[in-house]
Amino acid sequence: MKILEGFEFKRGETLIHKLDPRVKLAYSIIVFALAMIFTHSITLLIILISTLPLFYVAKAFRKFAKSVQGSLILVGIVFAVNFITLGFERALAMSIRLLLMISCFSIFFLTTYPEDFAEALVKLKVPYEFALTFTMALRFVPTLAREAQLIMDAQRSRGLELDKGNFIRRLRNYIPILVPLIVGAIRKSIKVAEAMESRAFGASPKRTSLRELKFKQRDYAFLALIVLMFIVAVYAKYFLGVEELISSLVSLG
Amino acid sequence: MIEVHDVWYSYDEVVALRGVSLKIQPGEVVAIMGENGAGKTTLIKHFNGLLKPDKGYVKVFGVDTRNASVAELSRRVGLVFQNPDHQLFAETVEDEVAFALKNFGFPKEVIERRVKWALKLLDLWELRDQSPFALSGGERKRVAIASILSYDPDVIVFDEPTVGQDYAQKERLAQLIKLLRSQLKTIIVVTHDVEFVAENFPRVVLMSEGRVIADGNTRRILTSPELLKKARLTPPQITQVAWELSDFSVPRDLMWVSEARDAILRVLGVRGR
Numbered sequence: 092m093k094i095l096e097g098f099e100f101k102r103g104e105t106l107i108h109k110l111d112p113r114v115k116l117a118y119s120i121i122v123f124a125l126a127m128i129f130t131h132s133i134t135l136l137i138i139l140i141s142t143l144p145l146f147y148v149a150k151a152f153r154k155f156a157k158s159v160q161g162s163l164i165l166v167g168i169v170f171a172v173n174f175i176t177l178g179f180e181r182a183l184a185m186s187i188r189l190l191l192m193i194s195c196f197s198i199f200f201l202t203t204y205p206e207d208f209a210e211a212l213v214k215l216k217v218p219y220e221f222a223l224t225f226t227m228a229l230r231f232v233p234t235l236a237r238e239a240q241l242i243m244d245a246q247r248s249r250g251l252e253l254d255k256g257n258f259i260r261r262l263r264n265y266i267p268i269l270v271p272l273i274v275g276a277i278r279k280s281i282k283v284a285e286a287m288e289s290r291a292f293g294a295s296p297k298r299t300s301l302r303e304l305k306f307k308q309r310d311y312a313f314l315a316l317i318v319l320m321f322i323v324a325v326y327a328k329y330f331l332g333v334e335e336l337i338s339s340l341v342s343l344g
Numbered sequence: 345m346i347e348v349h350d351v352w353y354s355y356d357e358v359v360a361l362r363g364v365s366l367k368i369q370p371g372e373v374v375a376i377m378g379e380n381g382a383g384k385t386t387l388i389k390h391f392n393g394l395l396k397p398d399k400g401y402v403k404v405f406g407v408d409t410r411n412a413s414v415a416e417l418s419r420r421v422g423l424v425f426q427n428p429d430h431q432l433f434a435e436t437v438e439d440e441v442a443f444a445l446k447n448f449g450f451p452k453e454v455i456e457r458r459v460k461w462a463l464k465l466l467d468l469w470e471l472r473d474q475s476p477f478a479l480s481g482g483e484r485k486r487v488a489i490a491s492i493l494s495y496d497p498d499v500i501v502f503d504e505p506t507v508g509q510d511y512a513q514k515e516r517l518a519q520l521i522k523l524l525r526s527q528l529k530t531i532i533v534v535t536h537d538v539e540f541v542a543e544n545f546p547r548v549v550l551m552s553e554g555r556v557i558a559d560g561n562t563r564r565i566l567t568s569p570e571l572l573k574k575a576r577l578t579p580p581q582i583t584q585v586a587w588e589l590s591d592f593s594v595p596r597d598l599m600w601v602s603e604a605r606d607a608i609l610r611v612l613g614v615r616g617r
Binding site for chain 1 (some may be wrong): 430447
């Protein structure tokens with residue numbers, strides 16, 4: 092469950108926190124796109140390293156590190172599967188790609204106030220109901236993680252050993268965890284709906300917002316920087332053929 | 345026997361236990377009380393190894409909890425959690441109660457016998473084929489208790505068993521504790537319910553801010569204004585009445601209805617009724 096820590100909003104006053112959520116979203120999507128475009132482990136590693144200073148500026152490096160630590164099992168599985176089918180270099184590239192996906196969205200969720208995120212989606216013409224559903228889902232991730240921990244404690248106290256038996260048995264071991272978790276989530280969602288309706292959700296079709304998002308100079312500057320980075324990266328990949336260059340250098344060395 | 349020695353424990357940045365020491369002998373009936381966040385639940389999670397101390401040690405029947413698995417320790421120390429919805433998952437009440445027995449590898453005929461015994465004990469026999477999710481709150485709580493009692497642990501720990509329960513359920517729980525006590529089980533209960541403790545528990549461990557601030561005779565602790573204030577508890581209602589009547593030479597350390605009745609009658613008798 093540690094993997095989730097890097098996605099939980101943490102209040103802060105840093106430059107990254109103050110950026111417009113739309114700019115941060117653009118950044119996440121662009122880095123994600125780059126993670127898809129590039130295929131070589133070295134280029135992917137360079138992109139991964141380029142994301143790290145942002146966590147440092149946002150003073151969220153520890154949370155991110157925990158999240159990476161929690162994702163190591165998943166990364167290990169991805170590595171193993173790709174190693175068997177595609178060999179070492181591809182497996183390495185795939186593992187770094189996964190870490191990159193985690194890091195690019197982690198910086199967004201770590202530093203974006205959930206309400207600002209909903210507001211950003213509305214500004215991007217997403218219907219409010221969808222934006223709210225999405226941010227509420229995010230809001231409930233840590234709640235569910237806590238709930239899962241309580242359930243795990245209760246079942247282990249009844250002699251359940253999660254890491255016992257072969258692969259199939261181990262999957263089956265999770266049934267006593269998942270059933271109460273899902274039942275609880277459904278019950279909770281019904282309660283939330285009732286609470287929202289009793290506070291007149293949807294009473295007026297046109298909603299006003301308490302916090303208005305506005306682009307500031309630093310937002311324009313940051314956006315320009317991101318777009319520039321994207322153009323340079325695409326140019327390097329398709330017109331300069333950096334990845335082929337790196338591959339041939341590696342095979343020479 | 346449970347021996348807690350100078351245990352410290354913290355969750356990330358929050359220190360939950362600050363040097364807790366405690367000994368509980370076999371057959372004892374103990375209530376752990378204290379304000380929210382005092383560390384009560386954190387402490388009982390050390391009794392079956394769900395949490396391991398950062399510093400200090402916990403020994404359960406002579407075994408250091410750091411050297412044993414949760415499953416091994418749970419076989420002797422059964423924990424009944426506050427919210428039954430965090431554990432109910434099976435298709436029928438019967439399967440739910442058999443879950444721990446199966447995990448501990450009991451033979452089939454023993455499982456059948458123990459499940460039947462536990463279901464009858466908690467008045468759930470008629471409901472055995474129902475889904476646990478279809479039951480009322482009180483019934484779900486009883487299923488959770490039955491699922492622990494069924495495998496006959498030596499120590500039974502209840503976390504907040506009286507929260508949200510009506511009077512009849514509470515009375516039933518008191519009867520159950522009496523029965524378990526007669527079987528020489530060790531019983532530990534975490535609760536805020538002073539009346540419940542005054543009537544059923546001879547020993548109280550009072551916690552505040554991660555420390556044990558008092559440990560001993562229930563009457564001494566529950567009738568001490570200083571200790572109760574420190575742990576943010578109100579005295580039992582009978583004790584409050586006794587305090588109000590202390591001008592009429594009613595003793596200040598009463599906590600049972602019968603005592604209060606006798607004391608008041610005595611006062612009235614002196615007045616020459």
